[in-house]
Amino acid sequence: MSTFSDNPYNPNPISKIGIVILLGFTVFHQINIYFEWAIIFVISFLFYKNGLKNDALKNIAFFAAFSCLLPDIVIIRNMNPFIMMFFMLFIVCRMIYLPFSAGKFFIKTSDVGSIISSMDKIKVPQNISIPIAVMFRFFPSFREESRNIKRAMRIRGITFKNPISYIEYVIVPLLVISSNISDDIAKAAETKCIENPVKKTRYLSVKIKTVDFAYMLLMLVMILGGILW
Amino acid sequence: MVKIENLSLSYGNSPKVLKNISLRVEKGECVLFTGKSGSGKSSIINSINGLAVQYDGAFIEGTIRIDNKDVNNLKLYEISILVSSVFQNPKTHFFNINTTLELLFYLENIGLSKNQMDERLNDMLEIFPINHLLNRDIFKLSGGEKQILCIAASYISGTEIIVLDEPSSNLDEENIIIIKEMLMKLKDKGKTLIISEHRIYYLMDIIDRAFLIQDGVIQREYTKTEFMKIPSEKLNELGLRDKTKTKLTVPEIQKKGNFEIKNIEFKFNGVDNNLLFKDISFEMGKIYGIVGTNGLGKSTLLRCLIGCERKSREEIYLEGKRLSKRNRLKISSLVMQDVNHQLFTDSVINEVSLGVKNREIRYVEDILRKLDLYELKDRHPMSLSGGQKQRVAIASVLCKNSRLLFFDEPTSGMDYYNMMNISDLIHECKNDQKIIFIVSHDQEFLNSLADYVINL
Numbered sequence: 001m002s003t004f005s006d007n008p009y010n011p012n013p014i015s016k017i018g019i020v021i022l023l024g025f026t027v028f029h030q031i032n033i034y035f036e037w038a039i040i041f042v043i044s045f046l047f048y049k050n051g052l053k054n055d056a057l058k059n060i061a062f063f064a065a066f067s068c069l070l071p072d073i074v075i076i077r078n079m080n081p082f083i084m085m086f087f088m089l090f091i092v093c094r095m096i097y098l099p100f101s102a103g104k105f106f107i108k109t110s111d112v113g114s115i116i117s118s119m120d121k122i123k124v125p126q127n128i129s130i131p132i133a134v135m136f137r138f139f140p141s142f143r144e145e146s147r148n149i150k151r152a153m154r155i156r157g158i159t160f161k162n163p164i165s166y167i168e169y170v171i172v173p174l175l176v177i178s179s180n181i182s183d184d185i186a187k188a189a190e191t192k193c194i195e196n197p198v199k200k201t202r203y204l205s206v207k208i209k210t211v212d213f214a215y216m217l218l219m220l221v222m223i224l225g226g227i228l229w
Numbered sequence: 230m231v232k233i234e235n236l237s238l239s240y241g242n243s244p245k246v247l248k249n250i251s252l253r254v255e256k257g258e259c260v261l262f263t264g265k266s267g268s269g270k271s272s273i274i275n276s277i278n279g280l281a282v283q284y285d286g287a288f289i290e291g292t293i294r295i296d297n298k299d300v301n302n303l304k305l306y307e308i309s310i311l312v313s314s315v316f317q318n319p320k321t322h323f324f325n326i327n328t329t330l331e332l333l334f335y336l337e338n339i340g341l342s343k344n345q346m347d348e349r350l351n352d353m354l355e356i357f358p359i360n361h362l363l364n365r366d367i368f369k370l371s372g373g374e375k376q377i378l379c380i381a382a383s384y385i386s387g388t389e390i391i392v393l394d395e396p397s398s399n400l401d402e403e404n405i406i407i408i409k410e411m412l413m414k415l416k417d418k419g420k421t422l423i424i425s426e427h428r429i430y431y432l433m434d435i436i437d438r439a440f441l442i443q444d445g446v447i448q449r450e451y452t453k454t455e456f457m458k459i460p461s462e463k464l465n466e467l468g469l470r471d472k473t474k475t476k477l478t479v480p481e482i483q484k485k486g487n488f489e490i491k492n493i494e495f496k497f498n499g500v501d502n503n504l505l506f507k508d509i510s511f512e513m514g515k516i517y518g519i520v521g522t523n524g525l526g527k528s529t530l531l532r533c534l535i536g537c538e539r540k541s542r543e544e545i546y547l548e549g550k551r552l553s554k555r556n557r558l559k560i561s562s563l564v565m566q567d568v569n570h571q572l573f574t575d576s577v578i579n580e581v582s583l584g585v586k587n588r589e590i591r592y593v594e595d596i597l598r599k600l601d602l603y604e605l606k607d608r609h610p611m612s613l614s615g616g617q618k619q620r621v622a623i624a625s626v627l628c629k630n631s632r633l634l635f636f637d638e639p640t641s642g643m644d645y646y647n648m649m650n651i652s653d654l655i656h657e658c659k660n661d662q663k664i665i666f667i668v669s670h671d672q673e674f675l676n677s678l679a680d681y682v683i684n685l
Contacts, residue, residue, distance in 0.1 A: 152571035169573035184321035193338040
């Protein structure tokens, strides 16, 4: 991950969060499939333009799998309860896919600095913006550490054959390490005077760019269109 | 100026970690706290920068004054305006993902204007030419680069006092030299440096005074000349590493043996230079050290050898038979640098018998006894101390009885005494059915243990 701040195709964190919330409505109100596809392509395009080519492809592939392979909800209702449970799980994934995808785009392309600056811009008080930034900073460390844990498990010969003990074995080290990570991040932030009450300055000011308008407008059109169609 | 008077420190109900410490550090001085692990030297550092009280829940008696302000009455950000800290593990030092933003983060928080930030940045680049580290992703820096960045950040913050807690413990020789030069420049700039460290050779040209800490008290204060006169054996007895740089005396690897690597190839993401490793063979019953500067791919090489790196291609033979990744995974064990990653179960005994088939309980218990863990066999591994955790990880590796044993930086941050313990332990694992690989930049450690080294 690097700073994407100078990339003209990287929207402002605020727009990105806004879109995630907007797309949240699609969970409750199914929209037309063609508009859904359009939304997926917009997000994939932005992934691609921000140098995340794999994610762009994955985004499309997963959505294709969900929307083409899953049987219709009416057919599922008449199935055997166990098979139904199995399919329902995927149905839920399918339902939250759009906001999930926009959320992933937000997390992968925003850095802590720009998130704090943009929250400053819309006057979010510090006791809200600091915890959000810390939470945000947690993900990349967490990803790195959980990779190490998985590796250790493979070497120890712990496999997914026994899912329950597998999950137990993942969770213990993950919890310990998560609490270490959050301590470290908080320490790093506090020794850098993050709680200093003076008026803070930002080296990079977060601008509202063309891409912000385009992203917001396209999404809004797509969602409204999808609902009204 | 830092003035400590009758400082005692304890965590909860356990015995005092520091007892009646009194000292003064003048402006522009460089002071070293040294002693064994657990002697309390890091606690002094952490009480000066306030982390001991405000993070680790320590209870303090006595006073610490920085520029006549009592640290006990200050908030953490108020202390941080007076003192910058460099931690032992640079991984834990960063808040931002982007290196430049990290350097500027402190300046943003004290409210400097953009012009002032640029000025400070340029001023810093003049003394520390680290342009190549700017605008990078922190997760893609090597350990050495991270520590260099931490020290640069402590300068750019403009505080007069810098405290450093074992800054060299995750670094190789080359980076230690860079750190040394950086510290010298800081001293020339009139900064007050307070360092806790047991690897001391690189500090010999910098320090003005040294305090030997034992069991939480100042055992003795030395001037620089007095400290230089202490003989090496005496230092090792005190748990300290040598005061001159150790040379690696282990011979380079010879080409014979029945674990043969015809080829290992690994492409790093987005970097041109790949990891290439060709026509080397290893002998059963030997211990091999893998050395090389931070960031050359030593850990990657380990993963390729073990067979848990998906993106690598390799051709490896054991006793004439070609081994696939899966074959190698079966016969390999790894002790990681951070053993928190590899403790999974709820008791020590379960931990060491996890994934071990057909082993008598007696055999397992014997191993626990040998590693001083038998008494702890029902404890939760995560409730143990760092050293004990590492021994549990080693015990589990021994129970699995793998033919290929791998250790990734087993001694980082260890004093002489603990290092020798680990060295003896690994020595006991050695037998003619096994090959042991150790990635390490600790030359004293490799000298005491390895049969051959491979230089990447």
